[in-house]
Every structure is written in C-alpha cells, then in structure tokens.
Amino acid sequence: MTRIVIVSHSHPALHYGGGEIAAYRQFQYLLSQGEDAWFVGSSLGPDASERFFGADQRILSVSERDFCIRGMGMDSFSMEHPRIENEDWTLEFLSALDGDVYHFHHFWNIGAGTIRRLRAARPKARMICTLHEMTAICAKHGQMVKTSGELCYAASDLDCAACLNRPPVDFALRRARMVEMLDAFDVLLSPSQFLADRFNAWGVAPGRIAVVENGLDRREPLPQATDEALQQRSRRFAFFGQATPTKGLNVLVRAAQIIDARTEPLSVPITLEVYGVTAEAFALLWPGLTPPEWMQFRGRYRPQDSVSIMQRFGWVIVPSIWWENSPLVIQEARAAGTPVIASAIGGMAEKTKGWGLSFPVEDPVALAATMLSVHDQPDILADHIARIKPPLDMRDYTEAVTKITTERAAHALR
Amino acid sequence: LDQEPYLDFCFSVGDHLVLVAGWSPQSQPDLMLHAGGASLPPVQLVRFARRDLRSLVPMGFLALFDLSQGPGTADTLQDVSVAFGKKTVAITNGRLATDLDKFVEVAVDESFFSYVRMIATGEIPLPLQPSGREVCNRIMAAPRLERETHDFALSLDRGVIGPDGQGVCAGWFLGSGRSAGTMIALAVCDGALYPVDLMQDCLPRADLQAYASRYAYTGRNGWAASFRLKRRAMSQVHLVLLPAGQLAHSGYVQLLEMVKPSEVARVVLEIGQGLEDQTLTRRMHRNTLPTEAVAAPVFGKAVVQDGPALLVLDHDLTDGDLRDVLRRVAAVLKRPLAVHLLRPALTMALEQALAGAARESDEPITLLRCALDPPTANSHVGMVIFARSSVLFHLHPDVLHGPIEKPLLIASFDPMAELPGGGSEASLTRRFMADRPPFVCVGNATVMLAPDARFGTFLTPEASWRALCVQALALGQAAIVAAPARGFLAGIRGPFSEGLIHGVSWHDFDGRSAQLMAEAE
Numbered sequence: 001m002t003r004i005v006i007v008s009h010s011h012p013a014l015h016y017g018g019g020e021i022a023a024y025r026q027f028q029y030l031l032s033q034g035e036d037a038w039f040v041g042s043s044l045g046p047d048a049s050e051r052f053f054g055a056d057q058r059i060l061s062v063s064e065r066d067f068c069i070r071g072m073g074m075d076s077f078s079m080e081h082p083r084i085e086n087e088d089w090t091l092e093f094l095s096a097l098d099g100d101v102y103h104f105h106h107f108w109n110i111g112a113g114t115i116r117r118l119r120a121a122r123p124k125a126r127m128i129c130t131l132h133e134m135t136a137i138c139a140k141h142g143q144m145v146k147t148s149g150e151l152c153y154a155a156s157d158l159d160c161a162a163c164l165n166r167p168p169v170d171f172a173l174r175r176a177r178m179v180e181m182l183d184a185f186d187v188l189l190s191p192s193q194f195l196a197d198r199f200n201a202w203g204v205a206p207g208r209i210a211v212v213e214n215g216l217d218r219r220e221p222l223p224q225a226t227d228e229a230l231q232q233r234s235r236r237f238a239f240f241g242q243a244t245p246t247k248g249l250n251v252l253v254r255a256a257q258i259i260d261a262r263t264e265p266l267s268v269p270i271t272l273e274v275y276g277v278t279a280e281a282f283a284l285l286w287p288g289l290t291p292p293e294w295m296q297f298r299g300r301y302r303p304q305d306s307v308s309i310m311q312r313f314g315w316v317i318v319p320s321i322w323w324e325n326s327p328l329v330i331q332e333a334r335a336a337g338t339p340v341i342a343s344a345i346g347g348m349a350e351k352t353k354g355w356g357l358s359f360p361v362e363d364p365v366a367l368a369a370t371m372l373s374v375h376d377q378p379d380i381l382a383d384h385i386a387r388i389k390p391p392l393d394m395r396d397y398t399e400a401v402t403k404i405t406t407e408r409a410a411h412a413l414r
Numbered sequence: 415l416d417q418e419p420y421l422d423f424c425f426s427v428g429d430h431l432v433l434v435a436g437w438s439p440q441s442q443p444d445l446m447l448h449a450g451g452a453s454l455p456p457v458q459l460v461r462f463a464r465r466d467l468r469s470l471v472p473m474g475f476l477a478l479f480d481l482s483q484g485p486g487t488a489d490t491l492q493d494v495s496v497a498f499g500k501k502t503v504a505i506t507n508g509r510l511a512t513d514l515d516k517f518v519e520v521a522v523d524e525s526f527f528s529y530v531r532m533i534a535t536g537e538i539p540l541p542l543q544p545s546g547r548e549v550c551n552r553i554m555a556a557p558r559l560e561r562e563t564h565d566f567a568l569s570l571d572r573g574v575i576g577p578d579g580q581g582v583c584a585g586w587f588l589g590s591g592r593s594a595g596t597m598i599a600l601a602v603c604d605g606a607l608y609p610v611d612l613m614q615d616c617l618p619r620a621d622l623q624a625y626a627s628r629y630a631y632t633g634r635n636g637w638a639a640s641f642r643l644k645r646r647a648m649s650q651v652h653l654v655l656l657p658a659g660q661l662a663h664s665g666y667v668q669l670l671e672m673v674k675p676s677e678v679a680r681v682v683l684e685i686g687q688g689l690e691d692q693t694l695t696r697r698m699h700r701n702t703l704p705t706e707a708v709a710a711p712v713f714g715k716a717v718v719q720d721g722p723a724l725l726v727l728d729h730d731l732t733d734g735d736l737r738d739v740l741r742r743v744a745a746v747l748k749r750p751l752a753v754h755l756l757r758p759a760l761t762m763a764l765e766q767a768l769a770g771a772a773r774e775s776d777e778p779i780t781l782l783r784c785a786l787d788p789p790t791a792n793s794h795v796g797m798v799i800f801a802r803s804s805v806l807f808h809l810h811p812d813v814l815h816g817p818i819e820k821p822l823l824i825a826s827f828d829p830m831a832e833l834p835g836g837g838s839e840a841s842l843t844r845r846f847m848a849d850r851p852p853f854v855c856v857g858n859a860t861v862m863l864a865p866d867a868r869f870g871t872f873l874t875p876e877a878s879w880r881a882l883c884v885q886a887l888a889l890g891q892a893a894i895v896a897a898p899a900r901g902f903l904a905g906i907r908g909p910f911s912e913g914l915i916h917g918v919s920w921h922d923f924d925g926r927s928a929q930l931m932a933e934a935e
Contacts, residue, residue, distance in 0.1 A: 078734045082762075084769040113737070113770055120774070157903060169804050169903035173735050176807075 003036045005099035009106035011041025011068040014048060016303055018328040019132035022191075022214040023105035029215070029394035031065070038097055042109040043071040058089060069093065071109045077139045077174065079181070081111045090114045095121055101405070103128040104185075108135065112181040119184035126405055128187040131195055131209070133325055136178040137202045139164055139171070143246060143322040144198070151323070151345065151361070155202055179203055187408050189401065191326035192347045210404045214326060215397025219307070222337040225385070230378035233314035237341075237371060239274045240306060240316060240329045243281040248319035248343065249274065250286045253295065254364035255319075255371060260292035268376040270294060272317075275301045275309065310336035314381050315374060318342040318352075321362050326351060334391045339384035341370055355387040419443040419475070419498040423521060424505045425513035427538045430482035432510065434496055435517060435525045437464060437473045446497040447479040453497075454479050458537060462524045462661055476528050478538065514541065518548045524661040526552065531656055533607055534598045540607050547605035553654060554602065556664035565590050566657050567629055568597070568666060572685075575651045575670040576678040578870035579603075579643025580702035581610070583653055583670070584685045586619050586636045588629035595658025599639055601670075603651040610653065611701045612639040617688045638685045638694070640701035646870070647672075675873050678702065679923045680914045687915070700930045704871055707935065708881070711864040713821035713891040717797055718858055722750040724782065724794040726862075728802040728876055729755060730905025733763030739803045740771035744779055746811040751775075752782040752794065756875060758909060760784040786909060788875040791863045798862035800879050801854040804905030809854060809897055821861050822892035824883050827852040831896030842894050847884050847932075850925050852904065854897070855879050861886075871931075874910045877924035 008023035020041060030037035039062075043049040049070045052060060060068040072086045081087040091114050094102065102125055107115060119127060135142030137155045144152040146163045157175070161168040182188060188209045190196040196209040225233070241247040256272055272295040274282070279297040282289075291297075301309060306329075310316055316333040318324070323346030330351045333340045342348035344358035352358065357374065359366040374380050392400075419438035427433045432447060434456075447454045456477035464474040494505040518526065530553060532538045541549050561568055566589045573583035587597050599610035617636025625631055643651070655666040673681075682702060686695040725743060729736055736755075744751050757764065760781070772779040782793060789798075799814070805827060813825045828851045830836035845851065855862070861882075868878035886892035905911065910920040 075734075078732075080734060080737070080770070082734075082766065084766050084773065087770065088773070113774070117774060167903070167906045169807070169905050170732060170735075172901075172903050173731060173738060173807055177738055 001036045002100045003038070003098060004030055004101045004103060005038045005040060005094065005097045006030075007094065007102060007104045007110060008039070008041045009108040009110065010044055011062070013041070013062055014043055014052060014068060018214075018326075019105050019130075021303065021328060022130070022132070023103075025215065025217065025394060026103070026105075026397070027066070029217075029398060033398075037065065038099070039066045040094065040097070041068045043068060044109070045071050045073045059093070074109050074111060076108055076135060076141075077170075079107060079112045079135075079174075079177070081113065087111055087113050087117070091117050091121065094118055099125055101126045101128065103130070103401075105130045106132050106135075107181065112177055115181050115184050126187070126409060127185045128189065128401070128405060129182065129185040130189040130191065130214075131199065131325075132191070134195065134198055134323075136182065137198060139174065145246065145322045175203065182208075186412065187401075187405050189404070192350050194323065194347045194350045195325040212397065212400045212404070213392045214328070214331065215394040216331055216335055216391045218393040218395065219335055219390075221390075222311075225337075225382070227378065230314075230382050231376075233312070233338075234374065234378045234381040235268055235270055235376050236313045237270070237272045237315045237317055238310065238313040239272070239276075239319075240301075240310070240332070241276050241318075241320075243277040243285055245285065246320060246322040248321040248362070249277060249282065250289055251319040251321065251362055251364050251367060252317055253282075253286070253289050253291045255367035256292050256295050257290075258364060258368040259372060260294070266375070270371075270375055272296070273298050273313070275299075275306075306332045307336045310338045313338055315357075315371070316340050317367070317371075318348055319367060320348060322346075324348045330356075331391045334388055337385050337388055339381065339388065341367070341374075355384055355389070357384075418501055419445060421496055421498070421503050422525070423513040423517040424494075424496060424509055425517060426510040427478075427514070427541070430480055431538060432479045432481060432494065433529070433532075433538065434475075434477040434479065435521060435529070436475060436477075437467060438475060438498075439471070439473050443475065444497075444499040445477050447481075448495045448497060448502070449481055450493060452481075454481065454483060457483070458532075460528050460532065462528050464522050464524045465662065466522050474522070474524050474528070476525065476532065478532070514545050515548060518545060518552055523556065523663075527556075527656075527661045527664065530600065530607075530664075531598060534600045534609055534656055536609055540609075543605070546607060550602050550605050550607060553600075553607075553664045554652070554667070557662070559655075559657070559660055559663045559666040561666055565659065567625060568655060568657065570653060570655065570666070570668045572681060573653050573668060573670040574673045574678050574681050575643075575647060576673060576675045576702075577646060578675065579645060579647055580675065580678050581639075581641045581643070581651065581653075581670060582678055582681045582685065582698070582702060583610075583639045584617065584636065584681075585655075586617075586622055587614060587655075587657070588622065588625050588631060588635050589657070590628070591630050597637065597655055597657045599656060600654045600665075601641055601643065601651055602654055602667075603643055603647045604645075604649055606644070608641055608643050610639050610641040611697065612637055612655075613689075613694050613698065616691065616694055617685070618690075636688065638689065638698055640682070640698045642702050642704060676909075676914060676920060679873055679920070683915045683918055683923070696930060699926060700934065703927055703931055704867065705934070708867045708871075708885075710885050710889060710891075711861050711866065711882075713861055713886060713889070714858060716820055717818040717823060717856055719797060719818060720749070721796040722752060722794075723747055723797045723799060724752045724754060724789065724859065726754045726789060726798060726800045726875065727756060727806075728800075728874070728908060728910055729757060729764070730908045730911050731803045731807070732907060733761050734767050735807075736764055736767035736803065737770040739806050740768065740779055741774055742811075743799075743806055743814070744771065744775040744777060746814050748777060750778045750780075752780050754782045754789045754793075755784040756786055756788075756908070756910070757784055758786055788869055788878070789863055791859075791865055794859045794863065796859060797856065798859050799854065799856050800862065800876070802852060802876070802905060804903065805852045805854055805897075808899075808902050813854065813895065813897055814856070818856060818893070820891060820893045822855065822857040822883060822886045824887070824892055824894040825854040825897040826894055827897050827899040827902050829899040829902070832898065832900055837896055839894060842896055843887050846880075846887070846894060850880065850928070851899070852902070853880070853883070855883055872924045872927055873920045874924050876910070876921065877928060881928065
C-alpha cells in the first residue's frame with residue numbers, strides 16, 4: 001500500500017486556517033478510505049510552542065498517525081530554519097515516516113532546505129505541494145498587497161525592493177531559492193486558476209501547476225427551498241471570516257452605514273450578521289467605525305458548523321481587499337447553497353463566476369448598491385442558488401490528485 | 415663684537431648638501447663653500463636669534479650649500495673649506511660625517527630646531543640612522559610648547575594613525591598679529607622622523623570667534639594634515655607641531671590615536687568634507703597612501719584546477735543567504751571547499767548557513783577563518799577564488815568550470831561588454847581598471863596570497879586583488895572574460911558596503927585611493 005504523508009505548516013488542533021483545514025480534511029478522508037495516511041502539522045512559532053510543548057519536547061502525538069511538531073520559528077522571507085539542527089530533526093522525522101508520497105500543504109515551518117534535502121534523500125518518493133497562497137512570490141505575507149495598500153499585480157526584484165525596503169538582490173536570491181524548492185516537487189497543485197496564473201507569470205514553467213480545487217466533505221443534496229424561506233433568506237446577509245484588515249470587514253461596515261443613512265427607509269428590514277469576529281475585536285481594529293444596529297456580531301463559530309449556518313442566509317459577503325486564492329468561505333457557501341457577493345478580484349472573482357455577484361474592491365458604495373439590488377428579492381436569490389454547482393468533494397479531489405501524480409510520474413519516466 | 419661669522423658645525427645632510435651652523439652679527443654674512451675647484455654661495459640661509467648670544471638680533475644661522483651646483487665638487491668632500499669673508503676654515507678630520515652627531519648633541523636649541531624645521535619642510539633630507547634616532551630623542555626630550563602662548567594658540571582636535579602608518583590630523587591655529595607665520599609639522603615614531611603635509615587655514619572654524627580679541631582670527635583657522643610612515647609603526651606615534659619662530663622648544667607634541675584603517679579613512683572623509691578646495695581633499699587623501707609602486711609577484715604557471723579550493727568571500731548579502739551562495743559554488747567546483755569569510759565575526763546565522771551548505775554538499779565545506787583581513791600566504795595551497803557573494807550568485811557556472819590558461823582569471827561583471835561594440839578584451843581591460851566593475855578572480859595561492867603591500871594600502875582585500883589583477887593584465891599574466899552582467903543586482907551588506915560617512919562605502923574609498931595612486935603614476 002502506498003504510504004501518504006500529508007505535511008502542513010500548521011496543525012488544525014492548534015490553529016485553524018484554510019490550508020491546514022484542507023490538509024487535515026485530506027488526511028481524514030484518506031484514513032476513512034483505509035489508506036496508509038499520516039499527518040504532520042506544526043505549531044506556528046515559539047510562543048505557540050511554549051503553550052503546548054514541554055521544555056525539550058519536539059513532537060505532540062495527536063493520534064497514532066497524527067503529529068504536531070514543534071514550530072521553532074521561521075522567517076517567512078528566508079523560508080529556512082534559523083538553526084540547522086531543527087532542519088536536521090525535521091528531515092529525520094519526515095524521512096522516518098518512510099513515505100511513498102509526501103503531500104505538502106505550504107512549506108513555512110518546514111523550510112526550503114528541508115524540502116531540498118528530503119528530495120535528495122528520497123529520490124523515489126513522489127513529492128506534491130499544494131500552493132495555498134503566494135508566499136513564494138510575495139514576501140509580504142504572500143498577499144501581493146503593497147505596503148502602500150495598493151494591490152500588487154506582479155512581483156519583480158525592483159518593485160519588491162521598493163515595497164519592502166530591502167535591496168533588490170535579496171529578492172532575486174529569494175526567488176531563486178523558492179523556484180529551486182518548487183522544482184523539487186513532482187507535482188504542484190493550485191486550488192485556483194488565478195493562483196496558478198500568478199505563479200506562471202512569476203517564473204514557474206507553464207504546465208507545471210495543475211489546478212485542483214480543495215476538496216470538501218461530501219454532503220447530501222440540499223432540499224428545495226420554499227418560497228417563504230427564500231423570501232426570508234433574501235433579507236439576510238452574513239460575513240464569515242477573521243478580524244484581519246485584509247478581510248475587508250470595514251468595507252462591509254461602511255456599506256452598511258450607507259444603507260442605514262438612506263433618506264428613504266427600507267420597506268422590509270435587512271439583517272447583517274458577522275461570524276468569526278466579536279464586536280470588541282472589530283472596535284479594536286477600526287475604532288472610528290460604528291456599525292448600524294441591524295448589523296450583529298456573532299463571534300466565533302465551529303468550522304464544522306459553517307455550512308449549516310450559511311444555509312440560513314440569502315447572501316454571504318466576501319469583501320476581502322486582497323486577492324484571496326480559493327477562499328474556504330466561498331467553497332462552504334457553495335456547499336450551503338448560498339450565493340456570494342464578493343470583491344471582483346483574484347480568487348474571489350474566479351470562484352464566484354456564474355453564480356455570485358461582485359463589486360469593485362474596497363468600494364462600499366458599490367457594495368451597498370449590490371446588497372440593496374438583491375435585498376428582499378427572492379427571485380434573484382433563487383436564480384443564483386440554481387446556478388450553484390456543488391464544490392469538489394474529497395473523493396473527487398483524491399482521484400484528481402492521484403491521476404495527476406500518476407501522469408507526472410509516467411511522464412518523468414519517459 | 416667680532417664682525418666675522420663663527421662656524422659651529424659643518425656636516426653633510428645628503429649626497430650633495432652641506433649644512434653649516436654658526437652665528438654672525440652681520441645681517442648678510444659673506445659665506446662661501448669651497449669644494450674642489452668650485453666656490454659656492456649658500457642656496458639657503460636661515461637666520462634666528464640665539465639666547466646664548468644674549469641678543470634678540472637674529473645672529474644665528476644655518477647655511478645650506480648644494481655641491482651639485484658646482485662642477486667637479488661631488489667627489490671632493492675630503493677637500494672642503496668654508497670661507498667667511500677673507501677668513502677660511504678647512505673642514506678637516508671627517509667633520510662632514512661626524513659633526514651632525516655633535517650638532518644634535520650640543521647645538522643650541524635655536525640652531526637645532528631650525529635644523530628640524532628644515533627637515534619638516536623638506537629642504538633637507540631626513541637624517542640617516544643612527545643620527546635620526548638621536549634627533550628624535552632630542553626632540554622628545556626638549557621642553558615642549560604649551561597650546562596657548564602670547565604668540566599663538568593651537569589645537570590638535572583629532573589625530574589618528576593606522577596600522578600601516580597612514581596618519582591624518584586636524585586642528586586649528588591662531589597666530590598673534592605680530593608673529594602669525596606658518597606652522598609646519600613632523601611625525602616621530604620608532605626613532606625616525608617623517609614629514610607631515612600640513613595644510614593651514616583650510617578649514618572654516620567659526621567656533622574660534624571668541625579668540626578674535628587676542629589672535630589673528632579669520633574664520634578659516636582650521637588646519638588639516640596627513641602623512642604616511644615608511645613602515646608600520648612599532649610604537650607610539652607623536653605629531654610635533656612647529657609654529658613659526660618657536661625655536662626654544664621642540665614644538666607642540668601630541669600622541670596620535672592608533673586606530674583601524676577604516677577609522678583613518680573616516681577621518682580623511684570627515685575632514686575632507688570641510689575642505690572647500692578639492693585639490694586639498696585629494697592631497698590629504700593621497701598623502702596617506704604609499705608613494706612607491708608595488709612589485710609584481712612571481713606569477714608562475716596557470717591556475718591549478720584540481721584539489722581543494724579556497725574561497726575568499728566578501729559576503730555582501732544577508733547572513734542566511736551564505737548557504738545558497740556556497741551551495742552554488744560547491745555544486746560547480748565539485749571539490750573540497752575551504753572558506754575564508756571576510757566578516758568581523760561569525761554570527762549565528764553565518765555559522766548555520768555554513769553548516770546548512772555543508773549538509774547539502776557532496777564535498778566538504780569548511781570554514782578556514784572569519785576575519786576582515788585576507789588569508790595569510792601559507793594558509794592554502796592550490797586554487798584561490800575571490801568574489802563578493804552577490805557576484806557568485808549571478809555568476810554562470812561555466813566561468814569556474816572552464817580551463818584557465820594563465821596564472822589569473824578575471825571574470826568582470828561589465829554591463830557594457832554585452833553591447834555590440836563593448837566586448838573586446840582591450841575595452842574590457844580598460845573598464846576593469848577605470849569603472850571598477852564587480853569581478854571574480856581565480857588564481858593560485860602563490861599569487862593570490864603572496865605577501866603584498868597592497869593589503870596595507872586599501873581598506874578591502876578586493877581593492878588589493880583588483881590592483882593585482884590590473885598589474886597582471888598589464889604584464890599579460892591574466893585572462894579577463896566578461897561575465898553576463900544583465901540583471902546583476904549588487905549586494906549592499908557586510909562591513910565593506912557600510913558607509914564610512916554618508917554615501918561613501920569602504921569600496922568607494924578604495925576606488926578613490928586607487929584613482930589617486932593611478933594619477934600619481
């Protein structure tokens with residue numbers, strides 16, 4: 001049996017982000033199918049490690065096949081372990097798992113050197129990497145948003161130097177290191193065409209990256225919504241996400257303020273609920289912004305509940321002010337049968353095409369107009385729901401990855 | 415008083431120069447030196463008052479005669495006499511050779527310090543040893559001037575000396591109205607005297623305004639001085655400032671601060687910023703550099719291209735990036751690699767980067783040394799490579815792979831070489847000298863690590879090796895190739911890229927030094 005080692009930069013038991021969730025979902029699915037699957041995550045850095053690990057403890061065994069290694073802190077610019085002993089240990093641990101397939105979701109906390117050396121140490125293993133963001137391209141959190149706040153359309157050594165106030169040669173060397181690291185993989189996967197295009201434009205050879213959307217758990221087909229339910233849902237809007245500036249919650253609040261300030265009141269009440277952010281956290285981030293009363297902060301939610309929560313709403317709003325690649329929220333909205341209103345850029349535009357609505361990024365006036373155009377419009381809602389195709393489930397995802405990996409291996413043999 | 419001049423001493427101060435010390439009440443003493451068949455008047459007559467004569471009248475004199483101006487005099491030093499009007503004194507018993515030591519031992523201060531001033535101004539050569547040591551001893555033992563008298567006030571604000579004898583000083587001098595005069599200077603070290611080029615009234619000093627009521631204040635009373643000792647200082651170096659007319663004292667004597675070469679350079683630049691006249695700026699810098707050309711090493715045979723290699727690396731990237739640079743070089747060379755890292759200290763990041771590169775290399779990578787100085791002559795046998803890390807990062811592997819048929823190979827990152835008419839070896843060589851492009855240099859240890867005075871001339875080993883390359887190219891002992899320079903991005907880290915002052919790095923300073931030396935040749 002093929003031994004598959006799923007490696008993630010983080011462990012969802014400690015930190016919940018899109019990449020590690022996708023990785024863990026893959027691991028659980030493979031286990032459920034009786035595959036010889038193993039999972040290796042990491043704590044995010046020294047602070048998190050101190051909370052979960054003993055003084056010299058390097059590893060937490062979450063289960064027999066599920067491990068969280070101690071993250072020692074890694075500068076995402078260099079993407080290398082600061083101490084070679086940590087790289088040695090990580091390499092030894094990964095090698096000891098004796099995988100036939102190593103599927104990496106991200107490489108932060110793992111390290112470029114570890115990946116190069118693993119490639120050299122296990123030349124027959126198939127190595128896969130799913131690109132969850134643009135860290136290899138952009139040293140500013142992989143978001144391709146300039147320090148000035150502008151969206152960045154292409155990385156270059158000179159532009160990046162100006163953006164991050166470092167000499168251009170730093171970026172040339174970083175790019176060379178990242179390209180060399182990506183070359184170590186047999187298969188590169190991207191969950192969106194947008195992300196693949198960015199990597200291709202940056203320097204990855206055309207055809208090297210295959211686009212496969214992250215898989216979701218399989219769900220039963222959604223029941224047909226009643227007219228009354230559609231009527232109710234068409235008046236309800238929701239936001240799901242974290243309290244980080246790039247998620248654009250401030251844009252949504254400004255849109256809500258514009259709606260609230262209309263001289264002609266709405267004939268039917270509108271509601272807007274925010275999941276994942278508390279009112280206090282919002283106030284800390286944007287102290288000058290006061291949401292209207294009909295906007296409610298619901299705070300944290302269990303990720304496994306997201307789809308069922310979304311089903312209660314007519315529209316999920318994704319107002320991110322960075323590109324996003326393949327937002328989990330959009331996938332979950334598809335699973336919930338809830339259309340999305342999203343910023344018209346990057347992965348959001350790609351993933352909502354045909355069934356969602358879009359508005360110019362960072363434009364609260366346009367967002368307010370879009371919300372009002374569908375508010376209390378059950379027919380429009382029904383039309384958009386009807387256009388939603390279910391997201392890729394784990395079975396289809398696994399089959400797609402296996403097929404690509406097999407093809408690449410055959411091609412390499414030729 | 416007898417109107418005849420009185421001769422105290424008569425001695426040789428150089429191949430053709432004779433100095434006569436004495437006194438005369440006459441304002442224009444009738445002095446003549448007879449040598450062989452020639453009769454020569456003094457080429458210079460210095461007058462001064464002598465306290466032993468109990469008069470303020472300048473009766474003392476030093477008369478300098480130049481025998482080279484008389485036909486047939488050069489070989490007649492055994493037959494010399496000095497005429498005072500109608501009276502003639504034969505210089506017998508080898509006095510020309512022995513009077514100097516007596517003069518240094520017993521001459522009155524005014525005579526002796528007039529003699530010292532003639533040395534300082536270059537009018538007579540430096541005394542040979544062991545006399546030179548005695549001159550120094552007397553200077554250092556004599557009463558010294560205070561920094562403020564009725565006649566003047568002065569200060570040495572900054573005086574530094576580098577390990578290779580490069581000295582720079584600055585201060586200020588205010589003379590009284592009646593005896594302003596010029597100030598000259600000497601450096602004293604290891605029993606030897608060295609002339610100092612002192613540039614007076616060249617620096618604005620508005621801060622001395624408060625002295626205006628007592629001294630001749632102009633607002634530009636700052637001075638700058640620079641020099642280079644003939645050899646490295648083995649003991650302390652003193653600067654002796656010699657204000658005009660102060661012959662009863664040795665001068666204002668101050669110890670110079672021993673500093674690193676980079677600090678000397680920094681002081682050169684800082685003082686230079688205050689100099690309005692750029693010729694003075696260049697002169698001050700030039701004085702700190704050697705005047706004699708460095709002899710070429712024995713270049714020997716073509717580069718040995720097997721066996722372990724020594725990489726002397728100016729790592730101008732982030733510390734962690736060293737790993738990638740070494741990985742690339744090791745992958746190309748495919749042989750054991752020793753690394754001499756031109757950094758002041760092995761940081762943790764550098765150490766880890768070395769270890770990381772070694773983990774990924776099939777051949778050993780070891781650290782030979784981490785220091786700003788280049789490797790010593792016997793530290794390696796075989797091939798030596800010098801480069802900046804940023805250069806190696808951009809370098810095409812073929813450059814290190816191909817056969818090297820001369821004792822030195824230079825790969826120059828010259829962007830003009832890629833232009834349609836810019837790739838000839840002649841133009842490449844010319845720009846390598848003039849434009850100072852980044853380069854890689856490969857040679858045998860016998861050439862690259864030969865003891866070389868260049869290493870004490872420049873701040874960076876790179877400049878020394880560039881000078882060596884220039885010399886080798888001129889002698890046909892080096893091959894130069896153009897490395898593809900399109901897209902080259904320079905590193906700006908490491909001590910040599912740091913600014914000595916704003917906008918002038920160690921490399922920039924070395925470039926100026928090289929240019930000044932080239933202009934002097």
